[in-house]
Amino acid sequence: MNTTTTSLYRRRKRLNQLVMAACLVATGIGFLFLFAILFTLVSKGVGSISLSIFTERTRMTGGGLGNAIWGTLVMTCVATVIGTIVGVAAGTWLAEYGGKRKMAKVIRFINDVLLSAPSIIVGLFIYAVVVVPMGNFSAWAGVLSLTVIIVPVVIRSTEDMMQLIPNSLREAAAALGAHRWWIIVRVCYSGARAGIMTGILLGFARISGETAPLLFTSLNSNQWNFFQLNNEMANLPMTIYQNMTINSFIPDLVSLAWAGALILTAAILILNIAARYFSRQRS
Amino acid sequence: MTHPDSAARDTAAADGQTEQRSRSRESRPANGEVQPAVDHGASEPQSAGGRPERQGQSGGKPVSFNNEVDHERLSMTVTDLDLWYGDYQALKSLDIEIYSNTVTALIGPSGCGKSTFLRCLNRMNDLIPSARIEGRIEMDGRNVNAREMDVVALRRRVGMVFQNPNPFPKTIFENVAYAPRMHDIVSSRRDQEELVEQALRDAGLWDEVKDKLDQPGTSLSGGQQQRLCIARAIALRPDVILMDEPTSALDPISTAIIEDLMVRLRKDFTIVVVTHNMQQAARVADYTAFFHLGEIIEYNDTATLFETPATTKAEDYITGRYG
Numbered sequence: 104m105n106t107t108t109t110s111l112y113r114r115r116k117r118l119n120q121l122v123m124a125a126c127l128v129a130t131g132i133g134f135l136f137l138f139a140i141l142f143t144l145v146s147k148g149v150g151s152i153s154l155s156i157f158t159e160r161t162r163m164t165g166g167g168l169g170n171a172i173w174g175t176l177v178m179t180c181v182a183t184v185i186g187t188i189v190g191v192a193a194g195t196w197l198a199e200y201g202g203k204r205k206m207a208k209v210i211r212f213i214n215d216v217l218l219s220a221p222s223i224i225v226g227l228f229i230y231a232v233v234v235v236p237m238g239n240f241s242a243w244a245g246v247l248s249l250t251v252i253i254v255p256v257v258i259r260s261t262e263d264m265m266q267l268i269p270n271s272l273r274e275a276a277a278a279l280g281a282h283r284w285w286i287i288v289r290v291c292y293s294g295a296r297a298g299i300m301t302g303i304l305l306g307f308a309r310i311s312g313e314t315a316p317l318l319f320t321s322l323n324s325n326q327w328n329f330f331q332l333n334n335e336m337a338n339l340p341m342t343i344y345q346n347m348t349i350n351s352f353i354p355d356l357v358s359l360a361w362a363g364a365l366i367l368t369a370a371i372l373i374l375n376i377a378a379r380y381f382s383r384q385r386s
Numbered sequence: 387m388t389h390p391d392s393a394a395r396d397t398a399a400a401d402g403q404t405e406q407r408s409r410s411r412e413s414r415p416a417n418g419e420v421q422p423a424v425d426h427g428a429s430e431p432q433s434a435g436g437r438p439e440r441q442g443q444s445g446g447k448p449v450s451f452n453n454e455v456d457h458e459r460l461s462m463t464v465t466d467l468d469l470w471y472g473d474y475q476a477l478k479s480l481d482i483e484i485y486s487n488t489v490t491a492l493i494g495p496s497g498c499g500k501s502t503f504l505r506c507l508n509r510m511n512d513l514i515p516s517a518r519i520e521g522r523i524e525m526d527g528r529n530v531n532a533r534e535m536d537v538v539a540l541r542r543r544v545g546m547v548f549q550n551p552n553p554f555p556k557t558i559f560e561n562v563a564y565a566p567r568m569h570d571i572v573s574s575r576r577d578q579e580e581l582v583e584q585a586l587r588d589a590g591l592w593d594e595v596k597d598k599l600d601q602p603g604t605s606l607s608g609g610q611q612q613r614l615c616i617a618r619a620i621a622l623r624p625d626v627i628l629m630d631e632p633t634s635a636l637d638p639i640s641t642a643i644i645e646d647l648m649v650r651l652r653k654d655f656t657i658v659v660v661t662h663n664m665q666q667a668a669r670v671a672d673y674t675a676f677f678h679l680g681e682i683i684e685y686n687d688t689a690t691l692f693e694t695p696a697t698t699k700a701e702d703y704i705t706g707r708y709g
Contacts (some may be wrong), residue, residue: 202515271552275615278508278546279565279622280538289568294555 141368148365151358156366161325161342164355168363170327174337175367177330178242178321179311182249187303190254194261194299199287211262218255223315225251230319242328242336245321252313253306260302264295301382308374312367314340339363459486461626461656462507462530467521469502469511476502478680480521484626484673489648489657491667491688494677495703500660503677504628507658508544509537525625542569545619549631551611553603553618558595561603561614562586562621569622581621588654589617590647609640616647620655627651629659633666645670664704668692676700 159167193210201207229248234240268291276286292299317323323341328334346353346360462484469477477499484490492500502511509530511517523530530540553561562582566572572581582599586592591613595606603614612632619627629648633641648657648670661667667674668688675685676699684691684700695701702708 269552271548271550272554274510274513274546274548275552275554275618277513278510278541278548279568279618280540280542281565281568282538285568290554 144361144365144368147358148361148363151362152365156359156362160327161337161356161359163353166325166355166359168339168342168359168366170325170337171323171339171342171363172366174242174321174324174328175311175339177332178245178249178317178336178338179307181246181332182253182310183303183307185246185250186253186257186306189250190257190303190306191261191299193254194258195265195287195291197258197262198265199283199291214255214258217251218259221315222248222252222313223318226316226319229316234320239333240320240322240335242321242332242334244319245317245336245338246332248316248320249310249313252316253310256306256309257299257302260305261295261299264298264302265291267298268294297381297384301378304374304378304381308371308378311374312340312371314344317341339367343367460484461486461525463522463524464506465522465524467503467506467519467523467531469499469506469520470518471514472516476680477506480682482675482682482685484656484658486625486656487652487654488672489652489659489670491671491674492658492660492677493662493664493667493674493703494683495708496662498677499680500677501630504630504658504660506531507626507628508541508546509535510546512537542622543624544626544628545622545624547612547615547619547627547629547632550635551608551615553606553611553614555602555604557600558586558603558606558614559599562617565618565622571622585617585621586614588620588651589613590643590650591617607640609636609643612636612640612644613647616644616651620651624655626656626658629657631660631662634662641666664692676703678703 156167156169157172158169159165160170161168193214197207197211201210226248229244229251233244233247237244272290272294273286276290281289317338317340321338321341322335323345324335324337326337328336343360343363346356346363350356460483464480464482464484467477467480468475480503492504494500505511506519506523507530511519519531521531525540525543529535530544554564556564559578559582562585563572563578566581567578572578583592583596586595591610594610595601595614603611606614612635616627616632633644636644645666648659651657652672659667659671671688673685674688674691676683676691676695676697678699684695684697686696691700692704695704699708
C-alpha cells in the first residue's frame with residue numbers, strides 16, 4: 104500500500120472519530136436536560152406525593168390535586184375519543200381514497216399547518232367561537248380545543264400507517280372478491296392497528312400537558328367537577344401554572360404544583376413508553 | 387425451442403406432469419405433426435412465418451379453431467377490447483376466446499400488455515384511476531366489462547394469483563378460510579376445516595403444513611407461500627384462475643411443483659397464465675397467445691404456435707431472436 108492512500112485512510116478515520124465525538128456530545132446535552140428536568144421534579148415534588156394528593160381537592164392549605172387530575176383525565180379522554188373517530192376516518196380517507204387528488208393534497212397541507220399551529224391560537228379560536236357565545240367557560244370548550252390539537256396528530260399517523268400496508272395485500276383481498284370497506288377494515292386496519300394506536304397514545308400524551316388551550320376555555324377551578332362538562336373544570340397544567348405564579352406566596356400550593364408537575368411528567372413518560380411498546384408489537 | 391413433451395425433465399414433480407400432459411393430448415395430433423392452422427378463411431394462403439401482420443386474427447373476429455377443440459366449452463370471449471392509461475393505448479382491439487378447463491398462456495416481450503390484459507378479466511384495473519377500458523368480455527352470456535357488472539361477484543368466480551406471493555399476515559388456516567367466510571360459503575368451524583384441508587390438498591400443500599396450520603402464512607418458503615395463495619384462490623371454487631407470472635419469483639423446484647399444479651388444476655378450473663418463460667408456456671399451456679405492443683399477434687394451440695408460428699414476430703420471439 105502506498106503512502107498517499109495510507110494517509111487518506113488515516114485522515115478519514117480521524118474525521119470519523121471527530122464526528123462520532125460530536126454526536127456523543129450532542130446526545131449528552133440532550134440527556135443532560137432530560138435528567139435535569141426529571142431530577143428537579145423528583146427532588147422538589149416527591150416529598151409532597153401522598154395518597155391525599157389523589158383524593159383531596161385543591162385548597163389554600165393542605166389540599167390535594169384530585170380534582171385537577173380528574174379534570175385533566177376527563178377532558179383528555181373525551182378529546183381523544185372524538186379525535187380518534189375524526190382523525191382515523193380522515194386519515195383513512197387520505198390514504199385509501201384521497202391519493203393524489205387535489206382535494207387530498209389541500210387537506211394534507213392544512214393538516215400539516217394545524218399540526219404545528221401554536222396551541223394558544225387554538226385556545227383563542229375556541230374562546231371566540233364557543234366560550235364567548237355560550238357566555239361561560241366550560242369543560243366542553245376545553246375538550247374542543249384539545250380535540251383540535253389531537254386530530255391532526257391522529258390523521259397523520261393513521262395515514263402514514265395505512266400507507267405502510269403493501270398494495271399487494273389490498274390486491275390479494277380485492278381479487279378474492281372483497282368489498283372496499285372490507286379491505287380497509289379487515290386488511291388495512293388489522294395491519295396498521297399498532298401504528299395507529301401508537302399515534303393515538305402520543306396524541307393523548309401531548310394534549311394531557313397542554314395549558315394554553317385550556318386557559319381560555321375550561322379555565323380552572325378548585326372544586327370537584329365530575330361530569331358537568333358545561334361548567335369550568337379543574338386541570339393539572341393550569342393548576343401548576345396558577346399555584347406557581349399567582350399563588351406563589353402560599354408554600355402548600357407551591358409544593359402541590361411541584362407534585363402535580365411530577366405526576367404529569369411521569370404519566371407522559373409512561374404513555375410514551377407504552378406507545379413504544381405498541382409500535383414494537385407491530386414488527 | 388424444443389417441443390414441450392420432448393423436453394427432458396428431471397424432477398419427480400415434473401414427471402407426473404408429463405403423464406398428465408400426454409394423457410390430455412390423446413385426442414390431439416401426435417407431437418411434432420403440423421396441425422391445421424387457424425381457420426381464418428380458406429382463401430388466405432398459409433405461410434409458416436414470414437408475414438408480420440396479425441395473421442392469427444384476420445377479419446377481426448375472435449380466433450377459433452376448426453380442429454379438435456371445437457367441442458370445448460368457452461369460458462370467456464373477448465371482443466374488441468381496448469385499454470388506455472390516460473392517453474396511452476396499452477391494449478389494441480384484442481379478440482380472444484378462452485376455453486374451459488384448459489391452461490392458456492399469454493407470452494410476449496415486457497410491456498406488451500399481457501398482465502394488463504389478464505387484469506381486465508377480473509376487473510383489477512378498476513383500481514387504477516387512469517385506466518379506461520372498452521370492449522366486451524363475455525362470460526356466461528354476461529359482459530364482465532359492463533359498468534353494472536358486480537365486480538365482487540365477478541372476482542368470486544375469477545380468482546387471481548400474483549407474481550409475488552402475497553399471503554395475508556395471518557395464520558395458514560386463516561389465509562385459506564378468509565375468503566370463503568367473507569362470502570358466507572362456510573360458517574361452522576368444522577366446515578371451515580374441511581374446506582381448508584381440501585383447498586390445501588388441491589394446491590399440493592397439505593402434507594407440508596397440516597401440522598402447523600396456526601403458524602403465520604408468511605413463515606412459509608416462497609414456493610409454499612405461492613401454493614398457499616393458490617389454495618386461497620381455489621378455496622372459493624372459482625371458474626377461472628388468473629396467474630400473473632406465478633413462478634417468476636420462485637426457485638426451479640418450486641416452479642416445477644407449481645407448473646405441475648397448473649396442469650392438474652385444469653381438471654376443475656380454467657387457467658390463464660402470464661409468463662415470461664417460454665419453456666413454461668410450452669410445458670403447461672394448451673393454448674398460447676403471443677402479445678406484442680398491446681396486440682395479440684398470434685393465438686393458437688401451444689404445439690402449433692411453438693412449432694410452426696404463422697408470423698415472423700412470433701417466430702423471432704419464440705426462437706429468441708427478439709424480445
